[in-house]
Amino acid sequence: MHEESLMRTLLRQVDHLARQHQAVSVDEIQVEVGPLSGVEPILLMSAFERLVVLTNFETARLVLREVPLECRCRMCFAEFVLENFRFICPQCGSGSVEILRGDSMRLLNVSMQIPDRQEAC
Amino acid sequence: MQGTTRSTVVEVNADVLAGKKKLAAEQRDRFTQQGTLVINLVSSPGAGKTSLLQAAAKYWNGRARMGVLVGDIATDRDAERLRPFVPVEQLTTGGACHLELSLVQQGLARLSPEPYEFLFIENIGNLVCPASHDLGEHLRIVLLSTTEGDDKPAKYPKMFRTSHALVISKSDLLPYVPFSVEAAVQDARLIQPELLSFVTSSTHDTGIEDFCAFLENARHKMLTARDSSRVLNGEQSPGSKSRLAAGEM
Numbered sequence: 001m002h003e004e005s006l007m008r009t010l011l012r013q014v015d016h017l018a019r020q021h022q023a024v025s026v027d028e029i030q031v032e033v034g035p036l037s038g039v040e041p042i043l044l045m046s047a048f049e050r051l052v053v054l055t056n057f058e059t060a061r062l063v064l065r066e067v068p069l070e071c072r073c074r075m076c077f078a079e080f081v082l083e084n085f086r087f088i089c090p091q092c093g094s095g096s097v098e099i100l101r102g103d104s105m106r107l108l109n110v111s112m113q114i115p116d117r118q119e120a121c
Numbered sequence: 122m123q124g125t126t127r128s129t130v131v132e133v134n135a136d137v138l139a140g141k142k143k144l145a146a147e148q149r150d151r152f153t154q155q156g157t158l159v160i161n162l163v164s165s166p167g168a169g170k171t172s173l174l175q176a177a178a179k180y181w182n183g184r185a186r187m188g189v190l191v192g193d194i195a196t197d198r199d200a201e202r203l204r205p206f207v208p209v210e211q212l213t214t215g216g217a218c219h220l221e222l223s224l225v226q227q228g229l230a231r232l233s234p235e236p237y238e239f240l241f242i243e244n245i246g247n248l249v250c251p252a253s254h255d256l257g258e259h260l261r262i263v264l265l266s267t268t269e270g271d272d273k274p275a276k277y278p279k280m281f282r283t284s285h286a287l288v289i290s291k292s293d294l295l296p297y298v299p300f301s302v303e304a305a306v307q308d309a310r311l312i313q314p315e316l317l318s319f320v321t322s323s324t325h326d327t328g329i330e331d332f333c334a335f336l337e338n339a340r341h342k343m344l345t346a347r348d349s350s351r352v353l354n355g356e357q358s359p360g361s362k363s364r365l366a367a368g369e370m
Contacts (some may be wrong), residue, residue, distance in 0.1 A: 002250035003220050010137050017131055024126050031137075038253035038279050084131030085278040086311040103279075104136040113126040 003039055006105060007047040011055055013112055018057060023112035025055035030109050034102025035069045035085075044105075057112075067104035137251070145222050147259030153347050158340040161256050163280060164264035165248030169290040171199045172323035173264065173332075174241055178206035180329045184339070186235055190228040190242040192220045198244065208233045219250035222257060233368045239336060248277040257309075259343060260336075266291040267298050271305035274312055281309045285316040288332065293322040 010031065018026050033039055041064050048062045071080040073089035074096040080089070087097040130155045136142065142181065152159045162170045174189055175183055181187065189209040191199045200211035210232045212224050227240060242258060263284040265273055268291060274281045281287070287309050306318045321328035 002217075002253065005219075006222070006253075009141070013133075013137065017310065018135070021129070021131060027128065029309065036279050038249070068312065077264060080154050085275070085282075087282075087314060088311065095310070097314075103282075107133045107137050109130050109132045109134070109136055111128060111130045114129050116125045 003043040005049045026060040028061045028111040030063045032065045034067045036103035037105045040085040042073045070100040145257045159240045159258045161258035161261045163215035163244045168264040168266040170243045176323040176329045187239040188237040189241045248280045252279040258352040260285045262286045264288045274309035281312045289320045292320045293325045
C-alpha cells in the first residue's frame, strides 16, 4: 500500500511544475505504469482522489496509461513484450534480458492553463 | 487581475522516483567510500530476517564490524533481540509498509558512528512495497522461509527481479513442509537469472558460514572496484593498494 506515498511524491512534482509555469490551473496529469511498476492502478487512482483535494489544483484529472513490459535481449538484441515475468528471450533462449519499459511509474506530461503572454505583458 | 489563459502541455517523461533514486545512488557512493557494504534485507513478516542477523553476528563474533538498522511498523522488539550482539537502531514507520531513504538516514545519524564493514537494513516484512524503494544499498537480499511455500517468487516478481540473492530460511523445517528448494530457486531464476541462492537455518546454524563468506567476498569486490577507480581518477587511496600503485609509477 505504498501508492499513497508515491502519489504524494507525484503531486509534489506537479505542484512544482505548476508554480514554475505560473499555472492558473492544472487540467490533466498523465502517468505511465506497467506490470513491474510496483503499483496497483486502482489504488493509485484512489490515492489520487484522496490527495488531490488537498492541493492547489483539486480539479485536475489523472490519466493512467498502462503499458506492457517491454524487454530486450542482451545477447541477440531481440525486442519483445514479456507476458509472464519469465525473463527468457523468446528468440535465443538467453536469460540475460533487460527491461526497457514497464518497470517504473513515469510522469508523462501535465496539461495546465497558464496566463496568456500578451495579456501578461 | 483576471487575464486570459491558454492551455499548455508540459512534457516531463521521467520516473516519478528519479529524484529519490539519485539521492539513494549518492548515499550508496558515500557508503562505498567509507568501505561499508550495505545490505537491504527483505521478506514477508516472520521469514527470519532478525534471526539471520543474530546468526551472522554470532558467526562473526566481532571479527567483522556490523551494524543494523531495523524497520518495523511498531515496537522495538527486533532491535532488542539484536542489541546484545551488535550496534542497532530501530526505525519505526508508524504504519508505513516500507522504508524510505530519509528514514534510513535518520537512523544512521542515531547509530553509533563506527567504521562498519557491513550495515544491514532490515526492511518492513512485506514482499510488495519495499521492492520499489532504493535505500542506497549495495545488495538486496530476499529471504523466503520454507513455511511460506515455494510458489512465492512467481507471485512477487518485482521483489525477486530486483534482488541479488535469495536466502531460503528455516531449512530445518524442510522435512515437515511441502517446500521444494529446487522449485523455488528455479522459479526465482526465471525472474532473475543472476540470483544467487543460499539455504540456511538460523536456529541450527546451517548455511550461515556460506552466507557470511558471500558478504565478505562482495565487500572485497566493492573495495577493489572503489580503489581501482580512485587510482584511475588519480586520487590518493589508503592502504597497500595505493602504495603499490604509486611504487609502480
